[in-house]
Amino acid sequence: MCQLLGMNANTPTDVMFSFTGLATRADEHKDGFGIAFFEDKGLRHFIDDRSARESPVADLVRRYPIRSDNVIAHIRKATQGRIALENTHPFVRELWGRYWVFAHNGNLEGFAPRLHGAFRPVGDTDSERAFCWLMQELAKAHAGVPGIDELSCTLRELLPQLARHGSFNLLLSNGQALWAHATTKLWSLQRQHPFGAATLADADLSVDFAALTSPTDRVAIVATEPLTTGEAWSPFAPGELRVFVHGARRLPAAA
Amino acid sequence: MCQLLGMNANTPTDVMFSFTGLATRADEHKDGFGIAFFEDKGLRHFIDDRSARESPVADLVRRYPIRSDNVIAHIRKATQGRIALENTHPFVRELWGRYWVFAHNGNLEGFAPRLHGAFRPVGDTDSERAFCWLMQELAKAHAGVPGIDELSCTLRELLPQLARHGSFNLLLSNGQALWAHATTKLWSLQRQHPFGAATLADADLSVDFAALTSPTDRVAIVATEPLTTGEAWSPFAPGELRVFVHGARRLPAAA
Numbered sequence: 413m414c415q416l417l418g419m420n421a422n423t424p425t426d427v428m429f430s431f432t433g434l435a436t437r438a439d440e441h442k443d444g445f446g447i448a449f450f451e452d453k454g455l456r457h458f459i460d461d462r463s464a465r466e467s468p469v470a471d472l473v474r475r476y477p478i479r480s481d482n483v484i485a486h487i488r489k490a491t492q493g494r495i496a497l498e499n500t501h502p503f504v505r506e507l508w509g510r511y512w513v514f515a516h517n518g519n520l521e522g523f524a525p526r527l528h529g530a531f532r533p534v535g536d537t538d539s540e541r542a543f544c545w546l547m548q549e550l551a552k553a554h555a556g557v558p559g560i561d562e563l564s565c566t567l568r569e570l571l572p573q574l575a576r577h578g579s580f581n582l583l584l585s586n587g588q589a590l591w592a593h594a595t596t597k598l599w600s601l602q603r604q605h606p607f608g609a610a611t612l613a614d615a616d617l618s619v620d621f622a623a624l625t626s627p628t629d630r631v632a633i634v635a636t637e638p639l640t641t642g643e644a645w646s647p648f649a650p651g652e653l654r655v656f657v658h659g660a661r662r663l664p665a666a667a
Numbered sequence: 668m669c670q671l672l673g674m675n676a677n678t679p680t681d682v683m684f685s686f687t688g689l690a691t692r693a694d695e696h697k698d699g700f701g702i703a704f705f706e707d708k709g710l711r712h713f714i715d716d717r718s719a720r721e722s723p724v725a726d727l728v729r730r731y732p733i734r735s736d737n738v739i740a741h742i743r744k745a746t747q748g749r750i751a752l753e754n755t756h757p758f759v760r761e762l763w764g765r766y767w768v769f770a771h772n773g774n775l776e777g778f779a780p781r782l783h784g785a786f787r788p789v790g791d792t793d794s795e796r797a798f799c800w801l802m803q804e805l806a807k808a809h810a811g812v813p814g815i816d817e818l819s820c821t822l823r824e825l826l827p828q829l830a831r832h833g834s835f836n837l838l839l840s841n842g843q844a845l846w847a848h849a850t851t852k853l854w855s856l857q858r859q860h861p862f863g864a865a866t867l868a869d870a871d872l873s874v875d876f877a878a879l880t881s882p883t884d885r886v887a888i889v890a891t892e893p894l895t896t897g898e899a900w901s902p903f904a905p906g907e908l909r910v911f912v913h914g915a916r917r918l919p920a921a922a
Contacts, residue, residue, distance in 0.1 A: 451751075451752045452751070452752070452753070453751075453753045453789050453790065454716070454751055454752025454753035454754075454755070454789075454790070455752065455753070456713075456714060456715075456724075456752065457712055458711075458713070459711060460711075461709070468727060468730075468731045469727070469731070472723060472724065472727045475723075476723045476724070496706075496707070496708075496709055497706045497707075497708075497709025497710065497711065498707070498708045498709035498710070499709075500709070504759070505761060506760060506786070506787065506789060507787075508787060509787035509788060509789055510789060511789055529785075530784075530785030530806075531761070532761065532762075532763060532764035533764060534708050534709075534761060534764055534765060534766055535708065535709070551785075
């Protein structure tokens, strides 16, 4: 199973600690890794078809404190598609003058949507096909860029159509919000004042966030499995979509 | 003036030597840099809004031998648009299931094309607007992905429409070919058997390509100014488009 990591914060925050935890799990996930950092509307996108344990690109990400308000990372274990750069998550497209970043964990069997719009896969994974279909349907549903709640509403209609083809754990961001959808396995965590210390579940590393943060900082983390011990990770229900804005979970407006 | 660097090769080749030469010129070009490497259809895209002289990302590019058949690099001196990640070249979009990479040196005054298609700028530079317009017009001109000669033909019609707005030195690649267009300043060079030695014009560094290549290797380099001494750089004529495929210049078919 691939590993997903998402971060949404109200102030630009680095993810070196969480990424180190994620990369530690790369033992069984040798088929490439990728990470995308939004800085406002701008995007840094690092991918490598080498394992996150040995990639010089992953090493840069672990050592260079890139501060971002929305991050999506993915460590790949190939289920569909060759091990190749063009099959490495996260994928990026532009829509409505914003970059969109997408990473998927799962497997969509026999998923061959009709792609008649402006979004075509470059590689040959089910995941990139799903992303292109999602972008196409979002573009059809809204003439211009909608608000976050409107987008969440449209995603609540579209995502079950993908999820019925198989397991579909998803991270999606346009730099304004982080959308996370689970069918089988995803956890989220909110860090805010008073900050405590956390220890990585898989590596011998601890961080005292109180020393690194200010009281108004707020960060949400989403991951395939809890990355730390001693923090209140919350599991997603099957089919659940969570939306994170400014480091906090945004609840759907009452119908 | 920004600095452009393009590379097209018949065998995956690293550009550490040329990029070192380019980065040496970054003294007066502190407004960010970017480099994109195709590996077949896949793409690595590194950008930073810090100078190429001090950016850890540039340092990675100098030290990690990424082998690619098509490379586009850009060192920015901002003329239009803030210094920000979203204004950093090269820009990337997907069309016909291929990534397209674009970098521009020059300044298009009052260029505000009608963008009604699927390509919108994320940042606020004239360059990204020109790229979006170019992608839109290419998409209109061909229903599916055309061959390289057909694309070159369409570009020969489109590029003068951009160039009449100002200086427009351009590098464009889809991973199959490198298109280079100059209005004011661009040079190209072909390296092939028998390979000799070259010395960077701006840095104290020499390379003996004979020791690093095999006799069938062929590499074309395009740059704003000759990067080396002792090699036969050829200047572009104003308005000239050169197309490079498999490390060699491809001449237009006779009309």
